Structure formats: structure tokens, C-alpha cells
Amino acid sequence: MTTKKRLFLLDAYALIFRGYYAFIKNPRINSKGMDTSAILGFTNSLLDVIKKEKPDYLAVCFDRGGSVDRVEMFPEYKANRQETPEAIRIAVPYIEQILEAMNIPAIVKEGFEADDIIGTLAKKAEKEGLETYMVTPDKDYAQLVSDSIFMYRPPRMGNGYEKWGVEEVQKKFEVERPEQVIDFLGMMGDSVDNIPGLPGVGEKTAKKFLAAYGSMEGLFENIHELKGKMKEKVEANQELGLLSKKLATIMLDVPVELEQDKLIFEQPDIEKTKAIFAELEFRRLTDNFLKTFSQESPASTSDTKPQQAQSTSGQFDLFATPGAGNAATESINGFKTVTNTSHFYQLVNTPVSRKLLLDKLMLQSSVCFDTETTGLKSLEVELIGIAFSWEEGKGYYVSFPEDQEETQQILETFRPFFEAENIEKIGHNIKYDIKVLSNYNMPVKGKLFDTMIAHYLINPDMRHNMDILSETYLNYQPVSITELIGKKGKNQLSMRTVDLDKQTEYAVEDADITLQLKNHFEKELATGKLTELFENVEIPLVSVLTNMEIEGINLNTDFLNNFSKELSSDISSLEQKIYEQADEEFNIASPKQLGPILFEKLKLVDKPKKTKTGQYSTAEDVLSSLKEHQIVSDILEYRQCKKLLSTYVDALPNELNPKTQRVHTVYAQAVAATGRLSSNNPNLQNIPIRTKRGQEVRKAFIPRDKDYTLLAADYSQIELRIIAALSEEETMIKAFQDGEDIHASTAAKVFNVALDEVTREQRSNAKTVNFGIIYGVSAFGLSNQTNLSRSEAKELINAYYETYPKLKNFIAQQVDFAREHGYVETILGRKRYLKDINSRNAIVRGAAERNAVNAPIQGSAADVIKLAMINIQKRFEKEQFKSKMLLQVHDELVFDAHNDELETIKPIIKEEMENAFKLSVPLDVEIGLGTNWLEAH
DNA sequence: TGATGTTT
DNA sequence: AAACATCA
Numbered sequence: 004m005t006t007k008k009r010l011f012l013l014d015a016y017a018l019i020f021r022g023y024y025a026f027i028k029n030p031r032i033n034s035k036g037m038d039t040s041a042i043l044g045f046t047n048s049l050l051d052v053i054k055k056e057k058p059d060y061l062a063v064c065f066d067r068g069g070s071v072d073r074v075e076m077f078p079e080y081k082a083n084r085q086e087t088p089e090a091i092r093i094a095v096p097y098i099e100q101i102l103e104a105m106n107i108p109a110i111v112k113e114g115f116e117a118d119d120i121i122g123t124l125a126k127k128a129e130k131e132g133l134e135t136y137m138v139t140p141d142k143d144y145a146q147l148v149s150d151s152i153f154m155y156r157p158p159r160m161g162n163g164y165e166k167w168g169v170e171e172v173q174k175k176f177e178v179e180r181p182e183q184v185i186d187f188l189g190m191m192g193d194s195v196d197n198i199p200g201l202p203g204v205g206e207k208t209a210k211k212f213l214a215a216y217g218s219m220e221g222l223f224e225n226i227h228e229l230k231g232k233m234k235e236k237v238e239a240n241q242e243l244g245l246l247s248k249k250l251a252t253i254m255l256d257v258p259v260e261l262e263q264d265k266l267i268f269e270q271p272d273i274e275k276t277k278a279i280f281a282e283l284e285f286r287r288l289t290d291n292f293l294k295t296f297s298q299e300s301p302a303s304t305s306d307t308k309p310q311q312a313q314s315t316s317g318q319f320d321l322f323a324t325p326g327a328g329n330a331a332t333e334s335i336n337g338f339k340t341v342t343n344t345s346h347f348y349q350l351v352n353t354p355v356s357r358k359l360l361l362d363k364l365m366l367q368s369s370v371c372f373d374t375e376t377t378g379l380k381s382l383e384v385e386l387i388g389i390a391f392s393w394e395e396g397k398g399y400y401v402s403f404p405e406d407q408e409e410t411q412q413i414l415e416t417f418r419p420f421f422e423a424e425n426i427e428k429i430g431h432n433i434k435y436d437i438k439v440l441s442n443y444n445m446p447v448k449g450k451l452f453d454t455m456i457a458h459y460l461i462n463p464d465m466r467h468n469m470d471i472l473s474e475t476y477l478n479y480q481p482v483s484i485t486e487l488i489g490k491k492g493k494n495q496l497s498m499r500t501v502d503l504d505k506q507t508e509y510a511v512e513d514a515d516i517t518l519q520l521k522n523h524f525e526k527e528l529a530t531g532k533l534t535e536l537f538e539n540v541e542i543p544l545v546s547v548l549t550n551m552e553i554e555g556i557n558l559n560t561d562f563l564n565n566f567s568k569e570l571s572s573d574i575s576s577l578e579q580k581i582y583e584q585a586d587e588e589f590n591i592a593s594p595k596q597l598g599p600i601l602f603e604k605l606k607l608v609d610k611p612k613k614t615k616t617g618q619y620s621t622a623e624d625v626l627s628s629l630k631e632h633q634i635v636s637d638i639l640e641y642r643q644c645k646k647l648l649s650t651y652v653d654a655l656p657n658e659l660n661p662k663t664q665r666v667h668t669v670y671a672q673a674v675a676a677t678g679r680l681s682s683n684n685p686n687l688q689n690i691p692i693r694t695k696r697g698q699e700v701r702k703a704f705i706p707r708d709k710d711y712t713l714l715a716a717d718y719s720q721i722e723l724r725i726i727a728a729l730s731e732e733e734t735m736i737k738a739f740q741d742g743e744d745i746h747a748s749t750a751a752k753v754f755n756v757a758l759d760e761v762t763r764e765q766r767s768n769a770k771t772v773n774f775g776i777i778y779g780v781s782a783f784g785l786s787n788q789t790n791l792s793r794s795e796a797k798e799l800i801n802a803y804y805e806t807y808p809k810l811k812n813f814i815a816q817q818v819d820f821a822r823e824h825g826y827v828e829t830i831l832g833r834k835r836y837l838k839d840i841n842s843r844n845a846i847v848r849g850a851a852e853r854n855a856v857n858a859p860i861q862g863s864a865a866d867v868i869k870l871a872m873i874n875i876q877k878r879f880e881k882e883q884f885k886s887k888m889l890l891q892v893h894d895e896l897v898f899d900a901h902n903d904e905l906e907t908i909k910p911i912i913k914e915e916m917e918n919a920f921k922l923s924v925p926l927d928v929e930i931g932l933g934t935n936w937l938e939a940h
Numbered sequence: 941t942g943a944t945g946t947t948t
Numbered sequence: 949a950a951a952c953a954t955c956a
């Protein structure tokens with residue numbers, strides 16, 4: 004048993020970066036609008052280490068000024084590092100304060116990197132007979148590992164801390180000695196640090212070389228054994244290889260002393276630390292901190308501290324936690340889990356117990372339920388089970404057999420519950436569950452509450468997975484689905500293969516969590532004044548979307564098949580033409596191959612534009628300017644055909660539902676941060692329309708049968724009308740009231756000509772500016788999109804603002820509002836938080852400012868059409884029309900209109916859309932009919 | 941994963 | 949600007 008004292012050295016920046024990126028999708032923002040993710044991430048790691056390991060010695064090492072020596076060797080070292088994110092820059096001073104309050108020494112040496120400092124200290128500690136743990140996620144440290152030096156890597160998603168000793172390093176890197184990690188990194192290179200490595204050598208090859216030759220030098224001595232391209236490359240780059248190796252080597256001669264007595268870990272200053280945490284609003288962390296430290300008697304110093312962590316077993320057990328007998332009972336990252344939280348989850352699979360469950364259900368006023376199914380496509384899956392919960396920590400799971408008739412019978416038991424108007428149904432993405440039940444003709448009635456949508460309104464920019472919500476709001480980590488049925492992909496098991504106890508635990512836990520989240524979000528919706536939007540718009544919309552998705556749309560597959568043949572033949576003839584002109588065959592669809600041909604072989608242009616990864620850009624706007632070359636225009640046409648074929652013509656027929664033979668898209672109601680819907684599987688919101696060839700695809704969308712006609716209803720210029728109304732810009736409002744062509748009208752005023760003298764180009768430029776206003780203008784963007792120079796674009800914008808002064812005012816107001824409140828909102832109070840609005844980085848701030856203008860406009864337009872959809876659906880249901888709403892494309896609704904009802908529903912649709920929300924500008928809706936979607940426009 | 945392209 | 953999808 005080891006009795007060595009243990010030193011923990013933390014790599015500050017590596018941990019800070021890791022903490023920051025761990026929260027990147029769900030950043031922690033405190034009430035002052037400050038992004039505290041990086042601080043929280045780091046401090047969590049720090050407390051974790053202390054709590055679990057009780058270090059004898061502890062220090063945190065910082066980089067300052069980078070490595071002087073390495074930059075001297077190789078000026079490009081770390082040159083492609085992006086600028087440090089703001090949240091990290093502001094984090095460092097706070098972290099220094101926290102360390103000071105906790106009496107933890109920070110070690111900084113100007114001109115050296117943390118890994119060099121840690122390496123040097125670790126080696127010195129080894130001589131002093133200490134055991135060193137290098138706390139860092141950075142795998143470069145593996146080269147330092149020895150019998151008394153270990154890597155201690157913080158947990159990644161769901162895993163625990165990893166301790167890497169010699170054995171682990173041998174396994175991970177497939178080397179005999181840890182020092183060989185240097186050769187490995189030198190060969191492979193590192194794009195993050197911009198260590199070049201050997202060209203053409205990646206992880207696989209580097210491991211192979213090391214196994215065969217042992218080191219970089221060994222490889223160079225045996226170049227004769229290599230073959231072909233690889234031989235040439237290695238031969239030519241020996242110097243680069245040796246340099247890379249040097250760069251990857253952690254220095255062990257940093258002028259820093261190991262002052263043991265200063266590194267002894269002592270009691271933190273609890274009050275001081277608490278104060279800093281309070282300022283940062285780290286509530287949960289404070290609890291955790293107090294639990295760890297305040298019970299310890301003040302007399303206990305490092306000299307008398309018992310060696311609890313190691314004494315539990317002879318072997319060093321990383322997961323053993325003091326006080327907890329069994330590692331499995333405590334989650335590794337401080338979350339509660341199903342194993343350490345008391346709960347009562349019960350399986351229900353007998354007729355008697357089902358009846359009892361129903362009786363209980365019928366007594367409730369509000370119940371959460373969650374279905375388990377055989378897959379993801381709600382309209383094609385079978386039911387495996389349903390979990391119910393109406394009390395926190397408690398719930399029931401009804402399982403269903405494979406036999407679908409039996410399933411139907413069992414489900415019938417619960418019909419009174421699902422049809423009960425007076426029982427509120429709670430779910431997470433409840434549209435999915437309702438659709439699944441619809442396969443069994445089981446309608447879900449009564450009030451709905453969807454926790455996914457609730458959270459979407461509370462913070463649309465965050466993610467709304469139940470797992471993340473549970474960890475964030477309940478401090479509870481649910482059983483991971485991956486653990487149960489494996490990773491996504493074809494090897495994923497079905498829930499049916501999971502044994503019933505596990506199913507019960509997983510499914511009821513989900514329902515339980517959802518119920519708990521609901522209780523949480525209900526309050527938050529109220530504080531954010533979002534309850535009305537939630538209850539009167541988003542929730543009613545759930546049913547509308549459900550109906551639309553179940554309805555689907557008819558597709559003319561014969562037409563698409565013919566079109567596919569046509570396109571394919573066009574593609575192959577274009578292919579031949581291009582090969583001839585390039586004088587070689589290559590993959591035209593690969594920008595990586597196309598770039599060199601165009602710009603190296605054919606040298607079409609002097610200084611080709613490159614992408615950020617250094618490839619030649621072959622994007623549309625780049626190639627468009629080279630259209631005079633036959634090969635380029637052929638390539639553009641080739642690309643267009645290829646795109647149409649793969650994304651639409653060949654893909655759409657595969658999306659037919661086998662039962663209905665129709666296409667059922669899925670609308671995501673909680674994805675687009677502005678409040679819009681999005682459509683997927685397939686996406687029917689980006690069906691081509693601009694080009695002649697693309698329009699053909701629209702012809703494939705047809706009415707249900709000969710008794711129906713497709714009806715498309717479009718808002719005309721809804722976003723401009725909204726901006727006119729919100730800004731109260733009279734000139735623009737008047738133009739709309741008079742029914743003018745808004746772009747021509749704008750052109751007339753901006754260029755100071757009569758309305759009927761506006762040229763095509765003037766109108767087009769005015770249109771671009773109008774459009775640009777909606778997205779937030781910049782002179783740069785505008786000159787890119789038009790043939791105007793940067794200064795002409797600027798002039799145009801100025802003239803535009805003079806024409807519409809109130810509009811300029813409105814834009815400034817939005818930005819000011821966002822600066823003050825941290826968010827902007829739509830006409831219905833839908834909020835969008837803009838955490839970067841006060842950023843010191845002009846680019847980041849500019850984007851936030853454009854969002855401040857764009858979000859209320861786009862979002863209000865989304866609000867309006869959502870209201871219209873709800874009202875139309877109501878009317879349709881009341882009149883029991885055969886006609887059905889099928890699609891929504893942001894400002895357009897598409898219907899299967901029964902021919903007998905055509906003249907009845909046309910005015911209804913128009914009226915409901917135009918009057919969905921009263922603005923000071925009239926809304927205008929154009930309706931078209933046709934035997935396909937293109938005609939209906 | 942990055943590049944490209946489609947829509948509003 | 950912001951979705952989704954495809955390809956290498």
C-alpha cells in the first residue's frame with residue numbers, strides 16, 4: 004500500500020477551456036448577463052478533485068505570454084489559435100480570486116507554458132518521493148507519466164475521472180514507454196497547437212511507425228523500408244519531423260522551485276470564498292463547497308488529516324469516495340441519479356393492475372405520460388410501453404406485447420384517461436406521443452403541457468433535450484438511452500430487447516423528470532410573462548401541427564422518376580464535357596479535387612480565394628464571376644443538377660410513408676431561435692423555386708385526388724409590413740396602405756425619381772436594402788450582394804435611412820433595449836436573449852445587434868402565421884371541412900382544398916390570415932390554386 | 941467535420 | 949440570419 008504523499012497540479016487554462024466548451028451549447032449566464040461557464044467549469048473540477056482525492060499538496064499552474072522557446076524554434080507555433088473567447092478572458096481574474104480565497108497557490112512563470120511548469124515540478128516531486136497527479140484533459144502530458152507521475156483527466160460526457168498511469172498510456176498510444184508519446188505527437192502533428200507533424204501521417208500511421216521503429220529517429224533510419232508516396236513524403240520532411248518532435252516535448256528545466264511547504268493544501272477561507280461565489284451566483288456550487296469544507300473541524304490541518312481516500316482498499320480506486328461505501332451509489336459529477344435518489348417506479352402488466360392504474364389516473368387533474376416505441380418515426384412505430392407519473396418520484400409503466408391486436412386491446416383500457424377533457428396531459432415533445440397514439444386511433448384530449456416548448460419560450464437559444472434540462476434544473480442525471488440500447492446507428496437495439504425492469508426504470512424516470520420540470524417551468528413562464536404565449540399560441544399549435552403532419556401531402560412519384568432520368572442524363576453529358584475541358588477525369592462534386600484543377604492546372608485566376616481551412620473556395624459566388632469560362636458554367640450547371648437530384652428528386656420518393664403513400668414532414672416547434680418552425684424528414688420548407696429546373700420539383704406536390712385542388716396562401720411582404728408597423732414609419736406605412744409595390748416605392752424615394760421611372764436596377768437595389776434591413780444591414784454585406792462598391796452601398800444605406808428616418812430610429816431602439824435588458828421581444832412577447840450584445844468584440848457584438856433587429860421581425864411574423872394557423876384550424880374543425888391544412892413555409896400555408904369547398908374556404912383563409920393580428924399596417928394575403936404546388940403559386 | 945446549396 | 953440536407 005502506498006503511503007506517498009500526493010501532489011495535484013492543475014493545468015488552469017486547459018481546464019478553463021474545457022469548462023467553457025462543456026457549456027457551449029448551454030452557457031451559464033448570470034443575472035448581470037455575464038457568461039460564467041468557464042469559471043463554473045473550472046471551479047467544479049477544482050472542488051471535485053479536492054473532494055474526491057483530498058490532496059496533500061495542491062497548486063494551479065497558469066500560462067503567461069506563451070512559450071518563448073517554442074516560438075523561437077517555430078514562429079507559427081500556436082499561430083492559428085483563435086482569439087480567446089471573451090468569457091474565458093473575464094474568467095481568469097475571478098479564478099485567481101477564488102484560488103486566493105481558498106488558499107491555493109497559483110504558479111505562473113512568464114514565458115513558459117503550464118505543461119512545462121507542471122512537467123518540471125512533477126519531476127522534482129518525484130525525486131522528493133511524492134506522487135504527482137497532473138490534472139488536465141490535454142493528452143500531451145502522457146509523455147511525462149511514470150510510476151509516480153499520473154495524468155488525472157476530468158470526466159467527459161458521462162464518464163468518470165480517468166487516471167492514466169504507465170499502463171494506460173501504453174494502451175492508449177500503443178507505445179512501450181511514455182516518452183514515445185513525444186514521437187507520436189511529433190509524427191502526427193497537432194492542429195490545435197499548429198505543430199506540423201509529418202505530412203500524410205495521422206494517428207494510425209504514427210502508431211504503426213512507432214511499433215516498427217520505436218521513434219522518429221528510428222523511422223528515419225529505416226526509410227528504405229517504406230514504399231511509394233509515403234516514402235517520398237517522409238524522406239522530404241525529416242527536418243520538419245524533428246522540429247515537430249521538439250515542439251511536442253514538454254520542457255523539464257523551467258526555473259521554478261518545488262516549495263513543498265507552500266503547496267500544502269489547507270482550509271479555504273470559507274467566508275471569502277462564499278462571497279465570490281455569491282457574486283457569481285453559483286448557488287449549487289456554494290452548497291457543494293460548504294458540504295465539503297464546513298463540517299471539517301478547523302483544527303484539522305494537513306499534518307493530521309487522515310488519508311481517507313486511499314484507505315478504503317489496497318488498490319488505488321479512483322471512484323472510491325470517502326463516506327460512500329460503494330462507488331456506484333454516488334454519481335461522479337455530483338448529479339443525483341436513479342441509483343441514489345429514492346423513488347417508486349412500478350411495472351404494470353396484468354389486467355387487474357391496469358384497471359387499478361386507470362382508476363387512479365382518473366382521479367388526477369394532471370398527469371405526465373411518455374411513450375416508448377420501436378423507433379423514431381412516430382407514424383410508423385409500434386408502442387412498447389407508456390409511463391405515467393403524477394407525483395414526483397413516483398410512477399407506473401404499462402408495457403405492451405409485440406402482438407398489435409393485443410396492444411390495441413390493452414391500450415383501450417386507458418381510453419377514458421386519454422379522452423378525459425378534464426385531465427391535463429404533460430409531456431416532453433408531446434406531439435410525438437400524440438402521433439404515436441394516433442396510430443392506434445387514440446386521441447389525446449384535454450389541456451396539454453409540453454416541457455420542451457415551455458423551455459423553448461424560456462430560453463430559445465438553449466437546447467431542450469430532457470437530459471440537459473434535468474441536469475440543469477433538477478441536478479439529476481437520467482439513465483442514458485445510449486447505455487440502454489447503444490449508440491445511434493444501425494447497431495442500436497430496440498427498446499424491446501431491454502428487460503422490463505430496466506424499461507420501467509428508464510421510462511418512468513423520464514415521465515417523473517418531465518413532471519418535475521413542468522412544475523419548474525410553469526413558474527418560470529409566469530415570471531417571464533410567457534404564460535399567455537404558451538397557452539394561447541404554442542400549445543394550441545401543437546394540435547394543429549399534429550394534424551398537418553398526420554395528414555401529409557401527396558407526391559407524384561412517376562413524375563419525379565422521369566425527371567430523375569432526365570437529370571441523370573444531363574449530368575452524365577455535362578460530366579463528359581467537363582472531363583474533356585479539364586483533360587482528365589476527377590470527382591467534380593469534390594471541392595478538394597475541383598479546386599486544384601481550376602486554379603492550378605487551368606489557372607483560371609491569379610489569386611484564388613481560399614476557405615478558412617486553406618482549400619480553394621469553389622463556392623457559387625466565386626465561380627459565378629468566372630462564368631465566361633465554358634468549364635465553369637458547365638460545372639455550375641452540373642452542380643445544380645446534382646443538387647436537385649440528390650436532395651429532392653431522388654430523396655423525396657424515399658420519404659413516402661408505406662401505409663399512407665404520402666409525405667409526412669415533421670415540424671420542429673422548438674428549434675429555430677427566432678420563433679419560426681422548422682421542417683425535417685424531409686424538409687419541405689426548402690423546395691426549390693428560383694430556377695426553372697428547380698421549379699419542376701414543385702410540380703411533384705399534388706392534391707390528394709381528383710376531387711381536390713392545391714391551395715397556396717402567401718403573406719405578401721409580411722416582414723416589411725411588420726417593420727413598418729413596429730417602427731411607425733409613416734412613409735412606408737402609407738406605401739403599404741396604398742397598395743404600392745414596396746420595392747419600387749422605396750427605390751423611387753431613395754433615388755428621388757417618380758414611381759413609374761424607377762429602373763429595374765434601382766428596384767433591385769432597393770429590394771436588396773429592404774431585405775437587408777430585415778436581417779440587419781451592413782455596408783459590407785450589401786456591396787457583396789449587389790454590384791455596388793462598398794462606398795456606394797454605404798451611400799445607398801444613408802439615403803435609405805433619410806427616406807425612412809423612423810426606421811433607423813427603430814433599429815437603434817432595438818439595440819438599446821437589448822443592451823439594457825439583455826433580450827428583445829416580438830409582438831406576442833416571445834423573447835430572445837442576446838448575451839453578446841455588450842461584448843467587446845466588435846464582430847460578435849455586431850452579430851448580436853443584427854439579431855436584436857432581426858429577431859423581433861422574423862419572430863413577429865412567425866407569431867402572426869401561428870395565430871392564423873390556429874384560427875384556421877378552429878374554423879375548419881367547426882365547419883367539418885374535408886379540406887385540410889398541409890404545409891407551412893414561414894409565410895405561406897398550403898392546403899388540400901376539396902373542390903366543393905373551394906369558394907367557401909378561400910375567403911376564410913384570407914380573412915383569418917389577414918386578421919390574425921391587428922397592426923397599423925394592413926396584411927395582404929395572395930391565394931393561388933393549382934393541380935400542383937408550382938401552379939398554386 | 942467542413943463545404944456547399946436550397947428556402948424564407 | 950437561420951434552418952436542413954448531402955457529400956467527401
